[in-house]
Amino acid sequence: MSARGALLRLEQLEVVYQKVVTAIQGVSLEVAEGQIVALLGSNGAGKTTTLRAITGFLGVDDARVTDGRVWFEGRSIENQPPQLVAHQGIAIVPERQKVFETLTVTENLEATVPGAGTTRAEQRRRVERVFEHFPRLHAARRRLAGYLSGGERQMLAIGAALLCTPRLLLVDELSQGLAPRIVENLLERLVELRKELGLTVLLVEQSAHVALQVADHGYILENGRVVLDGTPQRLREHKDVQEFYLGQAGGGERRSYRDVKQYRRSRRWYG
Amino acid sequence: MQTVANIAVLVAIYALIGSGYVLIYRVSRVLNLAQGELMMLVAYLLFSLATLFGGHPASALAGAVLLSLLVGLVLYVVLMRRMTGELVIAAVLVTIALGILLRGLMVLVWTGQMARPLEKLGWQNSPLALGHGVALSSVAVTTIFVAIAIYVGLFVFFRYTAWGVRMRAVGENPLLAAQRGIKLHVAYAMAWALATFSGGCAGMLLALDSGLDGTMAIIGLKAFPVVLVGGLDSLRGAIVGALIVASAEVLAIQLIDPLVSDVVPFVVLIAMLAVRPWGLFGTEEDIQRV
Amino acid sequence: MAYASGYFKTDYAMELRLIETRWQKVSAAVLVLALGVFPLISPQVAIGIANQVFIAIVGAAALMLLTGYAGQISLGHAGLLAAGALTTGVLFKELGATFWVTLPASAVVGGLLGLVFGLPSLRLKGLYLAITTLALHFVVAFVGGEYETRRGFSTGILISPPAIGGFALQEQQHWYYVLLAIAVAAMLFCINLLRTRTGRALMAIRDHDIVAESLGIPVRRYKLLIFVVSSTMTSVAGCLLAYYRGFVSIEAFSLYLTIDYVAMVIIGGLGSMLGAVLGALFVITFPYVIEGLLRVLPIPAGIANEMFAINYAAFGLVMILFLVFEPLGLVGIWRRVRNYFLLWPYRQTAVGGGGG
Numbered sequence: 047m048s049a050r051g052a053l054l055r056l057e058q059l060e061v062v063y064q065k066v067v068t069a070i071q072g073v074s075l076e077v078a079e080g081q082i083v084a085l086l087g088s089n090g091a092g093k094t095t096t097l098r099a100i101t102g103f104l105g106v107d108d109a110r111v112t113d114g115r116v117w118f119e120g121r122s123i124e125n126q127p128p129q130l131v132a133h134q135g136i137a138i139v140p141e142r143q144k145v146f147e148t149l150t151v152t153e154n155l156e157a158t159v160p161g162a163g164t165t166r167a168e169q170r171r172r173v174e175r176v177f178e179h180f181p182r183l184h185a186a187r188r189r190l191a192g193y194l195s196g197g198e199r200q201m202l203a204i205g206a207a208l209l210c211t212p213r214l215l216l217v218d219e220l221s222q223g224l225a226p227r228i229v230e231n232l233l234e235r236l237v238e239l240r241k242e243l244g245l246t247v248l249l250v251e252q253s254a255h256v257a258l259q260v261a262d263h264g265y266i267l268e269n270g271r272v273v274l275d276g277t278p279q280r281l282r283e284h285k286d287v288q289e290f291y292l293g294q295a296g297g298g299e300r301r302s303y304r305d306v307k308q309y310r311r312s313r314r315w316y317g
Numbered sequence: 318m319q320t321v322a323n324i325a326v327l328v329a330i331y332a333l334i335g336s337g338y339v340l341i342y343r344v345s346r347v348l349n350l351a352q353g354e355l356m357m358l359v360a361y362l363l364f365s366l367a368t369l370f371g372g373h374p375a376s377a378l379a380g381a382v383l384l385s386l387l388v389g390l391v392l393y394v395v396l397m398r399r400m401t402g403e404l405v406i407a408a409v410l411v412t413i414a415l416g417i418l419l420r421g422l423m424v425l426v427w428t429g430q431m432a433r434p435l436e437k438l439g440w441q442n443s444p445l446a447l448g449h450g451v452a453l454s455s456v457a458v459t460t461i462f463v464a465i466a467i468y469v470g471l472f473v474f475f476r477y478t479a480w481g482v483r484m485r486a487v488g489e490n491p492l493l494a495a496q497r498g499i500k501l502h503v504a505y506a507m508a509w510a511l512a513t514f515s516g517g518c519a520g521m522l523l524a525l526d527s528g529l530d531g532t533m534a535i536i537g538l539k540a541f542p543v544v545l546v547g548g549l550d551s552l553r554g555a556i557v558g559a560l561i562v563a564s565a566e567v568l569a570i571q572l573i574d575p576l577v578s579d580v581v582p583f584v585v586l587i588a589m590l591a592v593r594p595w596g597l598f599g600t601e602e603d604i605q606r607v
Numbered sequence: 608m609a610y611a612s613g614y615f616k617t618d619y620a621m622e623l624r625l626i627e628t629r630w631q632k633v634s635a636a637v638l639v640l641a642l643g644v645f646p647l648i649s650p651q652v653a654i655g656i657a658n659q660v661f662i663a664i665v666g667a668a669a670l671m672l673l674t675g676y677a678g679q680i681s682l683g684h685a686g687l688l689a690a691g692a693l694t695t696g697v698l699f700k701e702l703g704a705t706f707w708v709t710l711p712a713s714a715v716v717g718g719l720l721g722l723v724f725g726l727p728s729l730r731l732k733g734l735y736l737a738i739t740t741l742a743l744h745f746v747v748a749f750v751g752g753e754y755e756t757r758r759g760f761s762t763g764i765l766i767s768p769p770a771i772g773g774f775a776l777q778e779q780q781h782w783y784y785v786l787l788a789i790a791v792a793a794m795l796f797c798i799n800l801l802r803t804r805t806g807r808a809l810m811a812i813r814d815h816d817i818v819a820e821s822l823g824i825p826v827r828r829y830k831l832l833i834f835v836v837s838s839t840m841t842s843v844a845g846c847l848l849a850y851y852r853g854f855v856s857i858e859a860f861s862l863y864l865t866i867d868y869v870a871m872v873i874i875g876g877l878g879s880m881l882g883a884v885l886g887a888l889f890v891i892t893f894p895y896v897i898e899g900l901l902r903v904l905p906i907p908a909g910i911a912n913e914m915f916a917i918n919y920a921a922f923g924l925v926m927i928l929f930l931v932f933e934p935l936g937l938v939g940i941w942r943r944v945r946n947y948f949l950l951w952p953y954r955q956t957a958v959g960g961g962g963g
């Protein structure tokens with residue numbers, strides 16, 4: 047991956063919550079134009095934090111990028127307010143609170159601010175396209191988003207994020223709450239969108255299987271640090287990844303959680 | 318019947334002032350305790366404009382309306398913008414301090430004397446007979462219509478326009494709204510402008526009806542239980558709250574003692590806070606830790 | 608053996624010590640001396656202002672306990688002061704009660720009202736609690752107003768100066784020493800309270816009530832307790848105010864008095880007893896300073912007549928400036944200045960943690 051082609055580049059990123067909790071430290075990664083990149087790691091590894099550092103924090107979050115840079119299209123955007131980041135073409139499907147619960151489904155989609163120069167008619171057409179992609183949403187278009195199921199919310203959040211005309215889409219836990227078939231469907235759609243719109247995707251996933259199917263490149267995060275990265279091929283073949291993310295123990299039987307913890311600890315010291 | 322008419326006028330006034338509280342709270346979770354002073358300021362601006370353009374009442378009114386929007390906008394940009402992301406209570410205290418500042422400035426500029434903008438505009442406040450022995454002053458009747466018009470306007474705005482929907486979105490989840498590209502500051506500034514506008518309308522109408530002096534700010538504070546009874550983030554609630562508080566107040570004046578009228582809204586408020594703190598129509602939020 | 612390059616606390620006793628270093632001993636002694644000599648060399652006006660400051664310190668300390676340490680916002684402070692003052696007035700007027708009766712009676716009334724004001728805090732937090740106490744303020748003001756008009760005291764109640772052992776307090780200088788003693792006692796009481804388990808529980812509740820609860824702190828009991836303690840103190844301050852002015856009228860206890868006290872704790876600096884003192888000093892002397900400035904500055908006579916309006920505007924402005932630019936208040940400024948000299952020639956940089 048050449049530095050020139052990188053759409054997004056994180057350099058030695060460090061994020062501190064509430065002035066004391068260091069959630070990630072020295073995270074560097076690159077996402078090239080048109081790629082789908084997977085960010086893997088177990089719970090609390092700092093995946094969500096990484097994505098949120100890219101989109102920016104609000105004052106109430108009491109979080110800051112304390113070190114390192116975020117480069118997007120050659121501009122550094124760390125610690126910029128979220129709306130400015132959004133205007134530069136980065137959209138996110140957050141992990142939690144991903145829809146406006148007191149707005150109807152249609153209103154959720156209409157509230158998004160499209161890229162500059164989008165006419166009203168154009169915007170309406172694109173809302174219709176979202177409904178075509180997700181017929182379930184169309185059926186529920188007049189309902190309050192607060193009454194949607196988890197999976198329907200996920201669809202709505204993805205639809206709304208796409209309406210922001212992003213160049214880079216950040217997805218936090220795509221498969222969360224979705225039926226496996228829908229996940230496959232969505233992944234296919236992401237691949238299509240990449241072809242169609244030149245969309246670039248940074249995908250956070252719990253399920254390494256799913257993510258490595260479509261990704262061009264993968265990063266593995268542990269305790270707020272990148273411990274491993276490479277092509278899906280390489281990652282799949284890596285012994286540790288097999289053991290801890292793909293659930294295939296080397297000796298044929300699974301190891302206990304205790305060993306996993308042991309592994310993590312050694313990773314922290316040596317990794 | 319006359320009682321009903323009186324209640325209707327009071328409801329209109331309270332609902333107008335209340336909508337100012339609701340607009341700001343709904344979008345930015347800040348309780349603007351300077352609402353009374355702001356409506357007074359707009360009323361005084363109308364008075365000054367009326368003095369300036371004595372011959373053109375319409376342009377004086379239009380100018381005052383424009384200025385009310387501008388005042389809200391400027392206040393947000395200069396002052397309240399700095400308070401976004403701070404503790405809610407700090408922002409509320411800023412509005413209290415703002416109220417004090419404005420009150421002092423207004424006495425300095427306009428003195429505390431009774432001002433009568435209606436005379437300056439060259440109009441009469443003649444009583445209108447509405448049949449069944451009911452009579453209201455023409456300004457009072459206008460007040461009711463203005464309140465209805467503003468509320469209809471607000472409902473349409475929040476329901477059908479893109480920025481109306483966005484302001485609701487910002488009120489619910491500012492972070493997500495920002496991530497979807499909505500400019501938070503625009504939404505907040507619009508909320509402040511609209512709030513001073515609707516509160517200012519109440520101030521102007523009150524001043525036209527019965528003159529204007531330092532006591533107007535107190536009416537603003539009395540309208541504040543209205544929004545708490547209805548729910549701080551609900552426009553519909555403001556109407557219902559206005560109905561309840563205004564009826565209780567008018568009835569208390571007629572049946573008990575005119576003196577109690579000042580305390581009735583607060584008694585209603587305490588009763589409401591004890592039973593259902595977030596109001597009749599408000600969303601049950603996590604009632605913020607300080 | 609390395610020497611500590613500063614003052615460090617090495618055991619629990621040191622943690623509890625009120626006066627810590629020799630430097631502090633010296634400054635405390637100087638302060639006591641200055642306070643003692645002050646009325647002997649100052650004009651009557653200055654002593655009068657000092658007396659008002661002492662009463663305000665009692666009230667501000669009470670509010671500081673409640674808001675600054677326990678995190679319970681109250682906008683009913685004027686109502687509680689009014690309760691103390693009115694109790695004094697009523698007992699004096701109706702029964703001819705002496706100081707030794709009215710003072711405890713005010714304290715009891717304040718405590719009971721504290722229970723009433725505190726009850727909503729069991730259910731409500733933050734903004735909603737502030738609003739409830741505000742509403743209660745209006746109820747107290749209304750009841751007081753009703754009483755005054757019904758009994759025909761609408762112009763207020765005159766109270767003769769308190770006699771302590773046959774010695775009537777009339778001279779400003781005498782008041783000075785009595786009020787100074789009371790203010791110091793109130794401060795010591797608060798500081799001591801805060802050093803105990805109760806104080807730590809209060810701060811835990813302020814910082815995170817749910818965590819406090821799960822740590823086994825009986826949150827409700829402490830909330831009520833602090834409301835009662837704070838209201839009792841406030842009511843006593845109201846009683847003192849009544850005697851000091853020799854006059855009680857509900858008019859004097861408007862919402863603006865509440866704002867004055869809230870301003871004291873904010874301008875002083877939330878979460879610091881020193882802040883309560885500085886805030887009281889600032890807010891009480893503020894109008895006098897403005898007046899003095901106006902007299903010195905060449906300002907058209909027309910404006911100078913609108914003294915109170917100028918005061919108002921300036922006061923609002925100062926409060927806004929503090930809230931926006933120095934949320935830590937005067938104490939924050941003081942700490943910054945002190946650290947500047949302590950650390951000199953090094954600079955203090957803002958790394959992590961909040962203000963020290």
Ligand SMILES: Nc1ncnc2c1ncn2[C@@H]1O[C@H](COP(=O)(O)OP(=O)(O)OP(=O)(O)O)[C@@H](O)[C@H]1O
Nearest residue numbers: 063064067069087088089090091092093094095096
């Ligand atoms: N608001 C916050 N305040 C303090 N610490 C936080 C906050 N949010 C996250 N953290 C901490 O930061 C670390 C990383 O959290 P993050 O949410 O980024 O993990 P994650 O990789 O997304 O986990 P998951 O897979 O469970 O979603 C965690 O240890 C968490 O405790």
Ligand SMILES: [Mg+2]
Nearest residue numbers: 093094095141
């Ligand atoms: Mg996560």
